[in-house]
Amino acid sequence: MKFNNVTVAGSGVLGYQIAFQTAFHGFNVTVYDINDEVLEKAKAKFDILANAFKTDLKATDEQLAATKAKLIYNADLAEAVKDADLVIEAVPENPKIKIDFYEKLAKVAPAKTVFATNSSTLLPSQFAEYTGRPAQFVALHFANEIWKHNTGEVMKHPGTSEETFQSVFEFAKEIGMVALPIYKEQPGYIVNSLLVPLLSAALNLYVNEIADIETIDKTWMVATGAPVGPFGILDVVGVTTAYNINKMAADATHDPTKIKAVEMLKTQYIDKNKLGVATGEGFYKYPNPAYQDKDFLK
Numbered sequence: 001m002k003f004n005n006v007t008v009a010g011s012g013v014l015g016y017q018i019a020f021q022t023a024f025h026g027f028n029v030t031v032y033d034i035n036d037e038v039l040e041k042a043k044a045k046f047d048i049l050a051n052a053f054k055t056d057l058k059a060t061d062e063q064l065a066a067t068k069a070k071l072i073y074n075a076d077l078a079e080a081v082k083d084a085d086l087v088i089e090a091v092p093e094n095p096k097i098k099i100d101f102y103e104k105l106a107k108v109a110p111a112k113t114v115f116a117t118n119s120s121t122l123l124p125s126q127f128a129e130y131t132g133r134p135a136q137f138v139a140l141h142f143a144n145e146i147w148k149h150n151t152g153e154v155m156k157h158p159g160t161s162e163e164t165f166q167s168v169f170e171f172a173k174e175i176g177m178v179a180l181p182i183y184k185e186q187p188g189y190i191v192n193s194l195l196v197p198l199l200s201a202a203l204n205l206y207v208n209e210i211a212d213i214e215t216i217d218k219t220w221m222v223a224t225g226a227p228v229g230p231f232g233i234l235d236v237v238g239v240t241t242a243y244n245i246n247k248m249a250a251d252a253t254h255d256p257t258k259i260k261a262v263e264m265l266k267t268q269y270i271d272k273n274k275l276g277v278a279t280g281e282g283f284y285k286y287p288n289p290a291y292q293d294k295d296f297l298k
């Protein structure tokens, strides 16, 4: 199945990036959100993203004008999806909100419409029954700053049809993603299945006083050739996100190392507003973090 008309539901951090990226690649895109006021805020992000596309992708003014012409905005769900071949859902990461959204969407979307969720931590099978079309439902997971970090993880739930999976996989390629097929449900997809344990192991080494932050990063960088180590990555992800993930794990497991890690993140970083790249300081100081010094790896 070839998609032409795409509706992106939720115009927040990720939703708007998905809408922009999709329009940039020539699809007709409708941006849907809960009211016109929120949609006005989304429209205001156009210029910010256009500048990022100019700087990072060398996008031309003509391409950006064409992108703008492909984007329309609608706060009426039935109207927003009436011609949709594909709805990409990027509403808040809250099961209740998502279920409520799918129940409403199922009532108004045409029978042909395929649904894809961009949820980072919730599994598509949690929502499949509410879509009214489990075979036409799949996960399509993007990373923040999708034009640069262009992974498109396409993940089946047990009821996803092969046709839906393949169509969304092709679509991901058509909008400039490196499309990554995931055949079975996996919390965290591939990227977070790899990243979360790495970052957690780095925090464990540090709070158990095995080694200091720079040594842990340096080891990883020298040994694997990676341009950044786990604490450098944590600064990009944001200390608050790391705190939230570790807090959930600490509450669930009562693991003393996790509890120590959570306390360390709170008292030494969050309470001091050292939240990572976003606030100019986290484990390193920005814009020139020590791990980029030419002597760091010596």
Ligand code: NAD
Pocket: 009, 010, 011, 012, 013, 014, 015, 032, 033, 034, 038, 089, 090, 091, 092, 093, 097, 101, 118, 119, 120, 121, 141, 142, 143, 144
């Ligand atoms: P966000 O809070 O920035 O945006 C959510 C948007 O959804 C808001 O504009 C909100 O008004 C809107 N919304 C709320 N209720 C709605 C409803 N019933 N119908 C339509 N829109 C509704 O959230 P986000 O960071 O963009 O995350 C959205 C989804 O994308 C989540 O599932 C998240 O896991 C996933 N995701 C986020 C990131 C990230 O880095 N932020 C990365 C990958 C995936």
